Amino acid sequence: MSIAQDPRMEYFLNLKDWKKNTRRKYIADIGLYVECIGKTPSELISEARKEQVATDWMDERQIPRYFKKFINFLDDKKHSKYSQKLTVANVKTFYRCFEIETPSISVKGVPESYYILYEDLPQHEDIRKVISLSxxxxxxxFSFMASSGMNYSDATSISVRELILAVNYYFKITKQEKYKVKDLAGLxxxxxxxxxxxPVWRMWRFKTSNQHITFSSPESLNFILDYFMEQPPANEEVPIFRKFKKQKKLTYRAVNVxxxxxxxxxxxxxxxxGRFGFVTxxxxxxxxxxxxxxxxxxxxHIRLMMGHKQAGVTQNYFKTKAPKMLKSYLEGVHRLTFLEEITVIDNTDDLLLELEKRNEERDEEMKQLRKDLDRALQLKGMESDLNDE
Structure with a gap:
């Protein structure tokens, strides 16, 4: 029987709407733990519950010994310290799902990419070569991912309709709504x-479900339209990036191959x-x-464009205006352009001045409202005094 069919494991996997890769990772990691200890997930939970009821002391239970044995087991299998850290954390999550206390044993480790220097990474010329040969x-x-900061999952999930909306949102925030597009022919x-x-993308990150705004270069838009000429989308609901001669999303495996x-x-x-190819x-x-x-x-602004979560209070209260972010993006878009001469009209200063003017007018209105309110209160007070007399 596969461990995914074990009753306790089945309960754990159905508890949340795990993403496919997360689900696979849990099955793989808990599978290693089961292999090491020699007991099924259900047996492990039943034993841990009995021991937790029998004694308050962690050192009198089997679970700390199991974790120590498991870490040695991963060492023997040549797992990196960072890989061990993630695997042990997943096993702890499984136990905690059933309200089992876990030992404080942990593994310290960082991903191999942590020690990589900027000079070791693909530079502009390297990305340009990749794009020119594609x-x-x-x-x-590739030009879209490089110029928008989106990962594979987000980039390949976008539909043709969302491209039209992104172009229209650009026209909206740059006050050029006369160019608003209705359909692909209009685009x-x-x-x-x-x-x-x-294009201005209002996105929900697939990985974190975090909403954010990002942008993509004019060059990448031109490349997308060239691609559409070769492989026309069947309709506006299909993904932009599709399998060859098909209308389904381009697969992760195909991209990496x-x-x-x-x-x-x-x-x-x-x-x-690290362990991976030069350009992935x-x-x-x-x-x-x-x-x-x-x-x-x-x-x-970079973090917002990439969809990184902000600290609690910052996320809740401080929102950045899209024109302001667009202005920041335009400062760096030339570095995200590879084969074309860049032609971008930056009228964001005018837009920001207009926003500031509106804010000033609103402040003046608020001041006048406060004066009117104070005056009304004074009159009410005088009227009350006269009535008392």
Whole structure:
């Protein structure tokens, strides 16, 4: 019987709407633990519950010994310290789901990428080579990921309809709503007339379910339209980036196999970032972050564009205006452009001045309201005094 069919494991896996890869990771990690200890998930939970009722003292139970044995087991299997840290944490999560106390034993470790220097990462010229050698489909995808900071999951989940909405949102915040697009045919026509369009994406990150705003370069928009000419979408509801001659989402495996071939073609098969290839699907998001930071774009804006969660109070109360973020993005977009001359019209200063003017007018209105209210209260007080007399 597969451990996923064990009653306790089945309960654990159905407790939350786990993402597919998270589910697989839990099954794999708890599978290793079961292999090491030699008991089923149900047997482990039953034993731990009995011991927890029988004694308050952790050192009198089997579970600390199991964890120590498990860490040695992972060591023997040559798992890195960081991998061990994540695996042990997942086993603890499984136990805690059944209200079992877990020992304070932990493994210290950081990912291999923690020690990688900026100079070791793919630079602008490297990404340019990858994009220039790619076919229309992957040229569009890679330039889009590099210029938006989106990861594979987010980028390949976007529909054609969302592209139209992103272009219209750009026209809205730049006060060019006369160019508003209704459909894909209108998008082609508008992009012929208006140059330097920067799509504005209102996104929910697939990984964290965190809402954020980001942007993509005019170049990547042109590449997407070139790709559509070769592989037209069946309708506006299908993903932008699709399997060859199909209308389904491009798979993670297909992207990585394509990148692996490009790495070999460019002679990078021996260049590694930790255990991984030189340019992987993650490289584009890392490139975005480093290029924008190197351009000295406001760090908070970079984090917002990448969909990183802000600290509690900051997330709840402090919201950044889209025109302000667009202005920050335009400061660095030239570093996210690879094969085209950049043509972007930046009228964000005018927009921000208009917003400031509105705020000042609102402040004046509030001052006048306060004066009127104070005057009304004074009159009411005088009237009350006269009535008392």
């Amino acid at each position: 076919n229309a489909q992957y040229r569009a995808l 082609y026509e508008t992009c012929e007339k208006v140059k330097g369009i920067v 394509y990148l692996q071939k490009l790495n070999e073609k460019l002679g990078w098969q021996d260049k590694k970032i 699907s993650k490289s584009f998001r890392t490139f975005f972050a480093n290029e924008m930071e190197d351009e000295e774009v406001f760090e908070k």
